[in-house]
Amino acid sequence: MEDIKQKIQELTDKLNEHNRRYYVNSDPIISDYQYDMMMKELEALEREYPQHKLPDSPTQRVGGFITSKFKQVKHEFPMISLANTYSQEEVTDFDNRLKKSIDGDFEYVCELKYDGLAISLIYENGILTHAITRGDGIVGDDVTANIKTIRTIPLKLVGDYPKNLCIRGEVIMPHSSFLKLNAEKEDAGDQTFANPRNAASGTIKLQNSKEVARRNLDFKPYSVISEESNTSNHYDSLREARKWGFKVSDFMAKCKNINEVFEFIDYWNAHRKELEFDTDGIVVKVNDFALQDELGSTAKVPRWAIAYKFKAEAALTELLSVAYQVGRIGTITPVANLAPVLLAGTTVKRASLHNADIIEELDLHEHDFVYVEKGGEIIPKITGVEVSKRREGSRKIEFPEYCPACSTKLVRNEGEAAHYCPNIKGCLPQIKGRIEHFISRKAMNISTMGEETVSLLVDKDLIKNIADIYTLEYEDLFGLEREFVDEDNNVVRTISLREKSTENLLHSIEESKSRAFYHVLYALGIRHIGETVSKKLTRYFKNIDNIINADFENLIACDEIGDIIAGGIIGYFSDEDNIEIVNRLKSYGLIFSVEDFSSGNNIDTSKLKIDLKDKNVVVSGVFKNFSRDGIKDFLDAAGAKVVSSISSKTDYVIAGENMGPAKLEKAKKLGITVLSEEEVF
Ligand code: IVH
Secondary structure (H helix, E strand, O other): OHHHHHHHHHHHHHHHHHHHHHHHOOOOOOOHHHHHHHHHHHHHHHHHOHHHOOOOOHHHHHOOEOOOOOOEEEOOOOOOOOOEEOOHHHHHHHHHHHHHHOOOOOOEEEEEEEOOEEEEEEEEOOEEEEEEEOOOOOEEEEOHHHHOOOOOOOOEOOOOOOOEEEEEEEEEOOHHHHHHHHHHHHHOOOOOOOOHHHHHHHHHOOOEHHHHHHOOOEEEEEEEEOOOOOOOEHHHHHHHHHHOOOOOOOOEEEEOOHHHHHHHHHHHHHHHHHOOOOEEEEEEEEOEHHHHHHHOEOOOOEOOEEEEEOOOOEEEEEEEEEEEEEOOOOEEEEEEEEEEEEEOOEEEEEEEOOOHHHHHHHOOEOOOEEEEEOOOOOOOEEEEEOHHHOOOOOOEOOOOOEOOOOOOEOEOOOOOOOEEOOOOOOOHHHHHHHHHHHHOOOOOOOOOOHHHHHHHHHHOOOOOOHHHHHHOOHHHHOOOEEEEEOOOOOEEEEEEOOHHHHHHHHHHHHHHHHOOHHHHHHHOOOOOOOHHHHHHHHHHHOEHHHHHHOOHHHHHOOOOOOHHHHHHHHHHHOOHHHHHHHHHHHHOOOOOEOOOHHHOOOOOHHHOOOOOOOOEEEEEOEOOOOOHHHHHHHHHHOOOEEEOOOOOOOOEEEEOEOOOHHHHHHHHHOOOEEEEHHHHO
């Protein structure tokens, strides 16, 4: 037993060390494969001996479901805010005030102001025990399980750390994670986040820490609170924190006077766009702790610090009209059409207004002059109205009560910001939107069809739903023609189905019948089911009937499926029309199952594209269409010798996703042919 305990301790320490090297210091010394193997070993031991699992175990980084709402925890020291200003004069005033109260010279520290959400981390004897949101500054939410998934936050400190320590900082979502998340949300028909800050705070409040882990948040420490500190100033305290395992920003500077502070401000005002995360200003702090104490705080903010906020690049322009777009799941998105204006190098003609609340908050009126800004999003947003330029008698912009496309009364679900058109089956943009989603690249990839052709086919009554696509015949299509114009009546595209293009279209429709199950499931356009979720579902349930027949409990038993996704699936299949569409698609020959050879004896080895008889084959990784055991059975039936490790005797490696890089390297070194799933089956 002692051995097991020691082994668990050893693996925990090693993995935490390698994690820090990889994520904090960017200096890994083992391969991903070795790391994964150690992790698997620890997971297995913890499963068998849960009593020995350590509080800093790295297995917590992958997350799980949180069963209850977050606990409320009181902050030991209140989390106060900062005085904000957009004016350099006010920063000079701040400096003058301090000079009056402080005898002699003093130093400032300048840091980036990270745009995320504040978190207070509590370490007891070097172990992370609590992570609490700011809340109202006095009491916050205990979000420890979610915070533990952030790789740059140490679960256990190293070096000479204080026994009782509080580290405060900002949880942020880097641009790369934000763009990926929003692309996935759009894919799944879900509302996207307006900016990385909202995405970070939305993520930290999730009840599913596995999902938090997947979203790749980061942490930027900005203050060290400890009574046992051996440093006398802020700058050194952050340097110390770096030694304990925190990823402290390199972008901070000690400044001897206010001119140096302005140099820092000017530098980052020009260069902030190059950062991989959002910063909305610079925080200027008195460096010396004793001076900080002497200056003290008002009820809300410290007297020893100030935040200078950058002005976003903005332009003033006229609102021409508001258009209401209907999405494929019926969401109504208001979009402002603007008089063209130059902003940060591009001409802006449109801006997203997101939802009715935003229009209301802006108190937008017809032909108002509005300020547009570019944030994290590609589409700019309206941040304010120049009321002094409002025309007399101009009317308030009212969100429509009825669908702009089909005139059905719109609905708004309790607690949701978006309005929906409930006429799912009769509303033209929704019908077209579903078909456009079905043919898109990640779905059925019917690349010769395109948005305009869909529009043409629906308008000509040739298709009404996704299943109708497979009934199209040459005679229906040949000779169809239409010109498409933009809002200024310029022809942007001409569709004209001649012999070749008709054949190409029918060919890609036919080709799509061999798309793997997970593409097909994704293509159905079920709410909240993006590509990743679709893969999880198809791997777990194996065929469509298992998914259709699954109840809520069965669905959430699948990895990463929570109640919202489960609700989307149940809602979709409880509609008889959808079942009929699936049945029709089945009858046209689309794939609705993951082939699993292990289940039957009637293995058809003629499907194999390569002769593997008497060959030594290694199967590694996760496969899209087959289970690994299924593949092994299949290869067995085809006369191959399936072996577990790569050696000079190996003839082929069949590699799925996530194959360990060390294995791949070994195969390359030995000159072994590595085949993908598609090359074999
Ligand atoms: S220091 C007592 N430093 O900005 C002073 N705050 O507007 C504590 N923030 O609540 C804050 N970057 O969430 C500090 N480098 C930085 C910061 C920073 C972002 C946030 C923090 C704070 C808010 C105040």
